Amino acid sequence: MSVRAFGSPARYIQGPDALSELGALVRLHGQRPFVVADTIVMDLLGARLEAELVEAETVTFATFGGECTAAEIDKLAAAARAAGADVVIGVGGGKAIDTAKGVRIALRTPLVIVPTIASNDSPTSRLVVVYTADHVLSEVRLMDANPDAVLVDTSIIVQAPARFFVAGIGDALSKKFEVEQCAAAGGLNFFKGRPTSLAVTIADACYRAIRADGEAAVAAVAHKTADDGVERVVEATILLSGLAFESGGLSIAHSLTRGFSTVPEVARALHGEQVALGLLVQLLAEGREADFMADMLAFYARLNLPRALEDFGVETEAVVEGIVSVSWDTAPYIRNFVQPLSKERLADAFRTLAGLRRAE
Ligand SMILES: [Zn+2]
Structure with a gap:
């Protein structure tokens, strides 16, 4: 142990x-x-x-x-x-x-x-x-x-363009799901230890803060106002998100940034925008219910977070195999995952997202 x-x-x-x-x-x-x-x-x-x-x-x-x-x-x-x-x-x-x-x-x-x-x-x-x-x-x-x-x-x-603030939310949203996968799969965090229950609790608090205050905070940032909701979301996206991944460990959402960085159109996007898409792939690979995915995709849409590779200006079919393959071969934490996982399952998740995006 x-x-x-x-x-x-x-x-x-x-x-x-x-x-x-x-x-x-x-x-x-x-x-x-x-x-x-x-x-x-x-x-x-x-x-x-x-x-x-x-x-x-x-x-x-x-x-x-x-x-x-x-x-x-x-x-x-x-x-x-x-x-x-x-x-x-x-x-x-x-x-x-x-x-x-x-x-x-x-x-x-x-x-x-x-x-x-x-x-x-x-x-x-x-x-x-x-x-x-x-x-x-x-x-x-x-x-x-x-x-x-x-x-x-x-x-x-709050003086920075709202796009940065939204990307931070994208990066933070994934933590609850990545930390839960890492902990359940017996994976290690960045201190080469098992996640403590504190790290799991932090990741959960991070998600809840963003779902509760995220949309209002983005609106406040668009008006360059730092209200209490903005303070709670900044604490989530900088403090809780950072503590959660480092002490809680990562899974598929962050692993996919390895593959994303080899596709110029996606590599140019912000880290949090990439992670946000990676999280949707992870949630589909987890086999989440349609209602859960619909709720998450609607939240993404309201924040204008990417929901398919097409949002980065590339065709899913043209790049999906390369993204999955590089991530599979190079990301050390892609196997921090409890459900059965294969390159095909990940590629199918990208294709499902592209289909859902087209149907919006
Ligand atoms: Zn990150």
Whole structure:
């Protein structure tokens, strides 16, 4: 019997104007912060970040090139070393955050994560998803510990296009179903342990929060308003979603992102949009009832989440075999699944979705 394991960031702070906590938070960990952010984030927040970090000895701002590649991580790690950085701060979306995590692995310094969009489950975890320069997923690296702090300023989160917020919901929706499959199948989480019951409970709470508040929160974000519902959904899409997958484990929905990353039209979509479609495939492979699927598909439609490969601009029949085959061969957690599973069953699920989409 394997051990049970659970991990999390040491601290999580979320709310309107939470960025004003950054200076004090960073001072707990170092005096010479190295900030990884892309040019868009620097244009929006550079002056504010400088002001928040004014009490640091020195602050180095590194421009992130846009893709989390091994070369980008090496380049920024060298710059951080040259600057004598003693704490790394990753500011931005998933790829900037993952690059900051890569720098943290190289330097072994503390790490503070400041997501500016709520589009995925990356901020709280130890995972670094590394891509090739052509945007094909190449490897997943692991930090030896979770981020020291994750700071989520919801006044910034609601300024981003609503598409990012919806993608975060897509990424979070899958957790209940993936964690349940992983736990029931005796699969391991990202700490190489069995999921604790806490992780299963978190995944369930994540799903319930999104179903209860998701639609209203998307409407509020469209008006750039952070109300209580938005706060509950951001907690679900960043904190609960991250804790759930890392300590609860994954299954088919995330496994399919391996295959998706080989189809350019789908690879260009946001991670959460890919996971959302992957979840529908998983639910069909689970043999869910028609009523359950209809309810889920209607929820997807109201949020404008993808419901078939055609929503990414590709024909299911043209790409389905390749997607299933790459996922089957390369995703380590595709077998965290209790029902009988085969490549044919997965491909059939994609075809069923395409048919349902045509009939809408
Ligand atoms: Zn994810």
